[in-house]
Amino acid sequence: MRARWGQTLALAGVSVVLLTPLFGLMAPVGAWRWSASSTPSALATSFTLTGLALVIVVLAGTPLAWSLRTAPKPVRTAFEAVVLLSVLMPPLALGLLLMLAFGPQSALGVLLLRLGIPTSNSTPAFVATQVYASFGYYLLAASAAFNAVPRELEHSAALLGLGPWAVFRRVTLPLARLGLATAVSLAWVRALGEFGAIMVTSYYPHGMPVQLWVDLQDRGLSAVLPLLVVFLLTALPLPWILHLLSNRAHRA
Amino acid sequence: MPIVLDCVLTKARPPLTVEVALTLTPGRWALFGPSGSGKSTLLSCIAGLENPDRGHIRYDGEDWFPPPRPLNQRALGYLTQKERLFPHVSVAENVMFALKPPERRRERPWIEELRSGLGLTDLWEMDARSLSGGQARRVALARTLCRRPRLVLLDEPFAGLDRPLVKALAGVLRAWQEALGFTLLAVDHDPLMLAALCPQVLAIEQGRLVQRGPWAELIARPATPALAALLALDPWTDT
Numbered sequence: 129m130r131a132r133w134g135q136t137l138a139l140a141g142v143s144v145v146l147l148t149p150l151f152g153l154m155a156p157v158g159a160w161r162w163s164a165s166s167t168p169s170a171l172a173t174s175f176t177l178t179g180l181a182l183v184i185v186v187l188a189g190t191p192l193a194w195s196l197r198t199a200p201k202p203v204r205t206a207f208e209a210v211v212l213l214s215v216l217m218p219p220l221a222l223g224l225l226l227m228l229a230f231g232p233q234s235a236l237g238v239l240l241l242r243l244g245i246p247t248s249n250s251t252p253a254f255v256a257t258q259v260y261a262s263f264g265y266y267l268l269a270a271s272a273a274f275n276a277v278p279r280e281l282e283h284s285a286a287l288l289g290l291g292p293w294a295v296f297r298r299v300t301l302p303l304a305r306l307g308l309a310t311a312v313s314l315a316w317v318r319a320l321g322e323f324g325a326i327m328v329t330s331y332y333p334h335g336m337p338v339q340l341w342v343d344l345q346d347r348g349l350s351a352v353l354p355l356l357v358v359f360l361l362t363a364l365p366l367p368w369i370l371h372l373l374s375n376r377a378h379r380a
Numbered sequence: 381m382p383i384v385l386d387c388v389l390t391k392a393r394p395p396l397t398v399e400v401a402l403t404l405t406p407g408r409w410a411l412f413g414p415s416g417s418g419k420s421t422l423l424s425c426i427a428g429l430e431n432p433d434r435g436h437i438r439y440d441g442e443d444w445f446p447p448p449r450p451l452n453q454r455a456l457g458y459l460t461q462k463e464r465l466f467p468h469v470s471v472a473e474n475v476m477f478a479l480k481p482p483e484r485r486r487e488r489p490w491i492e493e494l495r496s497g498l499g500l501t502d503l504w505e506m507d508a509r510s511l512s513g514g515q516a517r518r519v520a521l522a523r524t525l526c527r528r529p530r531l532v533l534l535d536e537p538f539a540g541l542d543r544p545l546v547k548a549l550a551g552v553l554r555a556w557q558e559a560l561g562f563t564l565l566a567v568d569h570d571p572l573m574l575a576a577l578c579p580q581v582l583a584i585e586q587g588r589l590v591q592r593g594p595w596a597e598l599i600a601r602p603a604t605p606a607l608a609a610l611l612a613l614d615p616w617t618d619t
Contacts, residue, residue, distance in 0.1 A: 280464050283451060285466070289452050290477075291452050292452075
């Protein structure tokens with residue numbers, strides 16, 4: 129009983145530490161000022177384009193994470209090293225490198241522009257940056273989720289006559305779903321909150337993180353805080369719901 | 381529908397070379413021998429979970445090796461030592477996992493027979509994760525037989541079950557084999573379990589077949605001292 133109390137107190141203490149920055153919302157910065165003109169547009173940009181980036185990440189990352197299990201070990205190790213490099217990249221550095229590789233001054237950027245795809249300050253640049261920022265996180269988490277599925281169960285299903293797709297759909301995917309939900313949450317949070325790289329590659333259209341920065345520069349903290357509250361309230365439900373569903377499935 | 385094997389497989393840990401050539405016709409065959417003699421490895425090779433280093437495996441005119449035939453294209457049922465039930469579905473769904481909805485309707489009488497014959501009626505809607513070892517074993521056996529495979533491989537089918545239940549299940553399995561006519565190959569190191577199910581025995585020792593015939597012959601004239609020792613340890617033969 130004493131151990132449980134100790135554990136609860138420790139968790140409460142850590143929670144307070146983690147939530148301390150939010151106490152800043154009560155700081156005396158004057159009356160909050162709602163920016164009615166820019167906020168809806170920034171919200172729409174962030175959620176629409178992050179949703180699109182997430183779809184790309186999940187559609188490309190899921191089969192890749194699954195196939196990694198059967199890749200030869202040296203190939204897998206080399207690939208994972210590349211993925212880790214992309215995950216470890218500081219966001220600002222990622223933005224700068226993306227601009228050098230794909231920006232309008234680069235050969236690739238010129239080619240893409242000729243094809244009608246502007247690589248700076250555009251919707252494609254915004255989405256591509258989010259994909260770069262979140263893909264590695266999704267891939268690592270999804271790989272871990274698939275690795276946790278016992279191969280013996282897949283073999284059992286195959287020996288019952290199920291083809292590879294049926295085994296994936298009826299055994300692998302249901303057993304990996306909790307880990308995949310975590311992977312989607314991670315990718316969502318990472319893409320939606322991306323600031324450093326987006327600032328370099330796609331200052332326009334303004335997403336929420338950039339809008340926060342712009343409002344801070346132009347209008348001060350009293351304009352930033354309401355925007356921040358809206359951002360948190362709209363961004364958090366998806367990972368929270370996925371987390372709760374995961375917990376419920378674990379207990380079932 | 382004979383199964384023809386002539387294959388060699390070397391395992392590193394523990395070091396063992398399994399070298400077996402045999403032809404099995406429909407019937408009930410016991411694969412008997414001491415622990416670590418290669419019994420499970422042989423079943424695993426037939427099922428396709430392991431591939432021989434050389435040789436061939438043919439079943440009913442189909443080449444299963446070489447090249448290795450995909451697992452889902454081998455018309456067999458394989459009960460492994462661990463049940464490997466699907467934890468995310470119910471007992472009923474585990475048993476019928478291989479069947480599509482129309483097949484489930486068509487096979488309803490057979491499914492009902494499996495359910496009652498293996499004592500699964502009370503477990504039917506339960507979560508597969510909540511079963512005891514013996515219950516899981518019976519569910520896995522039902523799942524193995526549900527799609528009426530022509531070849532049935534059973535690795536320690538009665539592990540974790542008490543003697544009266546073993547006797548009852550062996551009777552049910554015998555009846556199903558005779559009715560459906562499949563080839564049954566069962567592995568165990570306990571001759572009591574195997575003798576209850578299979579009239580014919582293949583004795584294996586250090587990866588090689590050392591004797592083949594009915595149990596009476598094996599007990600009367602075991603081919604090796606190790607086999608004699610295994611049979612002498614049997615409490616039934618002591619009495």
